[in-house]
Amino acid sequence: MAQRILVVGGGPAGLTAALALTRAGFGVEIAELEEHLAPAGIGVLLQNSPLRALHSLGLAEEIVAHGWPHGPVHMATAEGQVFDTANPPALVPGLPPTVAISRRVLADILGRAVAGTDTRLRFSTTVDVLAWDDEGVDVVFSTGDRDRFDLVVGADGINSRVRHLAFPDVGEPEYAGQSIWRARAPRPADLTEYFMYHGHGSKVGLVAISDEHLYAYVVIDARTEPAHRRGDLTDEMRAAMAGYGGWVPEIAATLEPGAELRALKALLVDDPWVRGRVVLIGDAAHATTPHISYGLGIAVEDGIVLADELGRASSIDAALEAFMARRFERARMVVENSLQLSRWEQHPPEDRSVYGALVGRTLGTLAQPI
């Protein structure tokens, strides 16, 4: 069975996998491209199922304590009239249904937990060569170091190098026809719940992430894929929020510098996400548009399920097969249903109720035990 495992990528998928794998008794190394943990983006919503998964690692309480607990999600018109409210159930007694948290703070919590284990973290490092056989993988790192591992886990995100090396036949992530602005703003004391305002050709979301802050986003239909930009873009993002009512004008006026614009993309690697002794998890295997806020959720679940199966199976092959049986359909549903919601935002269906119905059905299925 696998004894030494290399995890490529120190994002939510990689850090959670490393934690779960060390707890299951494996020796783990992480290779992270950046010189420190550097999550992209501002905040993230963790839904009820990933919160339950993180609870199994003993991390959910700390995440809730450093984030902002959420319950209802309010759907409003562009003018600010709430027309629907979703109420996801809590799955762990004592924890809220969902929690939103700064990505930086989440990375710090996961990073500290990994630092408390024997895991070796190689920063400023990626993999240049992966050569696998039936027993393991010979790895050449970008530093020139060479080593052999029983298993390599590709957790290096949507543009995964591990995927490019081990799955050269898989295509590139596809642009979904929408882009997203994101920025942070001070949280007004009364803005405690999640509001999503639906306009024509765009929508605005406001999500509290701490006592002090919320993150604001604007999803915009854009036929041509925009280049990724970050920096002095606050005025452009503010312009994208013009014409909205409710809380939006107040938040637009107080956006902090450092807004980011990025294209929304998706990719689903076919079953199995396995080549010999290399397996993909997280966005490397299934990158989704954020229409149901579940990409990070299924990424952290992947690592926990992988450790669970490796910990109890009689062989790596059996473990990877069992892992795929538990993960593929779930990831497929998140990626494909999120893309459907994106298409409906761009080309609204005659019966608008199908949108909320698909969100409800998907979240209901995802709340089932993993």
Ligand SMILES: Cc1cc2nc3c(=O)[nH]c(=O)nc-3n(C[C@H](O)[C@H](O)[C@H](O)COP(=O)(O)OP(=O)(O)OC[C@H]3O[C@@H](n4cnc5c(N)ncnc54)[C@H](O)[C@@H]3O)c2cc1C
């Ligand atoms: C606009 C937007 C909003 C979102 N909102 C939500 C949300 O509210 N809730 C939710 O659940 N999900 C959300 N997601 C999805 C979520 O961000 C991703 O699914 C999640 O970050 C995936 O985690 P990961 O660890 O697989 O990949 P990543 O977070 O991309 O982490 C990959 C890690 O690998 C490292 N890396 C990259 N290349 C290499 C390499 N060659 N070698 C070594 N290391 C490498 C990176 O530096 C990084 O540390 C959103 C996504 C977007 C785009």
